[in-house]
Amino acid sequence: MAYYNCLLLDVDGTLLDFEAAEHKAFMETMEHFGLPAANETLEIYLDINKGLWAALEKGQIKRDRLVVQRFARLLEALDKQGNAAEMNRWYLDQLGTHADLMPGALEAVAELAETATLAVVSNGVEHVQLSRLKASGLDQYLDGVFVSERVGAEKPGRRIFETALRQLGIENRGKVLVVGDSLTADIQGGQNAGLATCWCDFKAAEDAPQPAPTHVIRSWPELYQIVMEPDELENLGNKNRKHQFEQVERTEQ
Known part of the structure; x- marks a missing residue:
């Protein structure tokens, strides 16, 4: 045996391949909400997201807060207005369609x-x-x-x-x-x-x-x-x- x-x-x-799926879903989300669908925007998001997931592994943040906070902080970094919770829902729906x-x-x-x-x-x-x-x-x-x-x-x-x-x-x-x-x-x-x-x-x-x-x-x-x-x-x-x-x-x- x-x-x-x-x-x-x-x-x-x-x-x-999460990186491939994430890239596609993120760009689709940015386009849908009229935000810059550029690699520079993605880099800002990735940095924010990485920090939040590290905090999750340490028990410093809850998942339901993490998934919304990443877009709230992105909007803040871009100096844009938007609904972070709605953005997260759209992003997750898109992410679920990519199975690389x-x-x-x-x-x-x-x-x-x-x-x-x-x-x-x-x-x-x-x-x-x-x-x-x-x-x-x-x-x-x-x-x-x-x-x-x-x-x-x-x-x-x-x-x-x-x-x-x-x-x-x-x-x-x-x-x-x-x-x-x-x-x-x-x-x-x-x-x-x-x-x-x-x-x-x-x-x-x-x-x-x-x-x-x-x-x-x-x-x-x-x-x-x-x-x-x-x-x-x-x-x-x-x-x-x-x-x-x-x-x-x-x-x-």
């Missing part, structure tokens, strides 16, 4: 689903993430989707991971791997929950990651070697393997 038989996957920057996949993610998830339980653990907005996961085709391979908005807990806190494991019925924590691109949310979060972690270093960072993850990958196919045992690697591409392994397990019990 697999070295890890349960993978808790991040979404943005891990499975889906990270290279190799769909193929890898389809393959890994043959040997492991796969679930999403995300700090995103639930209806946006559900829409994007469905549009990308990823949803068909997932055994669960756990979004902080519904769970009522954020990464890097351990409670969102504990909730996922409990609802998935996973008891052997030594076989669980948290996979994500954020050192502060995913890697620290996995460690807070006492789980092995895999950092998706898709941008090939030069500095040593802190906190240090259990594993590091720079492309999705590299995860096969970490998750699968030799006999499983030999069967890459074969379908219904998970079902076959479950039958073997029941026979041996």
Whole structure:
């Protein structure tokens, strides 16, 4: 059986290309509200948004306030009038229509689903993430989707991971791997929950990651070697393997 038989996957920057989706949705929002749809405006927004999400991870701001404050502060920076809450609603609706996949993610998830339980653990907005996961085709391979908005807990806190494991019925924590691109949310979060972690270093960072993850990958196919045992690697591409392994397990019990 697999070295890890349960993978808790991040979404943005891990499975889906959030930067591409964010760029499209933001520009569409600016155009809709008659604001400058320019890269300079996007940079202002990104700086504001990054600071607010960092505060969220530290428990310094609530999500419902964050998503409105980012546009309120943008309007202030641009010296423009507008309804920040309405802008946020429009932006999220647009964001939900963009499901840009990270290279190799769909193929890898389809393959890994043959040997492991796969679930999403995300700090995103639930209806946006559900829409994007469905549009990308990823949803068909997932055994669960756990979004902080519904769970009522954020990464890097351990409670969102504990909730996922409990609802998935996973008891052997030594076989669980948290996979994500954020050192502060995913890697620290996995460690807070006492789980092995895999950092998706898709941008090939030069500095040593802190906190240090259990594993590091720079492309999705590299995860096969970490998750699968030799006999499983030999069967890459074969379908219904998970079902076959479950039958073997029941026979041996």
